[in-house]
Amino acid sequence: MRGASERLRPVLMTALVAMLGFIPMALSHGTGAEVQRPLAAVVIGGLVTSTLLTLFILPVVYQWMETRGKQGELKSILIIFGMILIWSNQYRSVP
Numbered sequence: 001m002r003g004a005s006e007r008l009r010p011v012l013m014t015a016l017v018a019m020l021g022f023i024p025m026a027l028s029h030g031t032g033a034e035v036q037r038p039l040a041a042v043v044i045g046g047l048v049t050s051t052l053l054t055l056f057i058l059p060v061v062y063q064w065m066e067t068r069g070k071q072g073e074l075k076s077i078l079i080i081f082g083m084i085l086i087w088s089n090q091y092r093s094v095p
Helices: 002-026 033-068 073-089
Strands: none
Touching (some): 033 073
């Protein structure tokens, strides 16, 4: 809990500064904007997703791993790895 409260501001500030830097690119209407806008939207979406995962999901996983102890450590790691694979395959493009 203490680690999460100490890291909250640095994580939020880093992500917000990066997101704010991409806003002009996302709102551009000049030459090359048809390429810049989608790229900026993807980067901003990725920053939002990674920030939410870092602030909410990662501490939950740490706590879960801590309470499980050494007994089910390998099983827990395999379950988490499987969850990550399933989640990443949801966004895979199908030809």
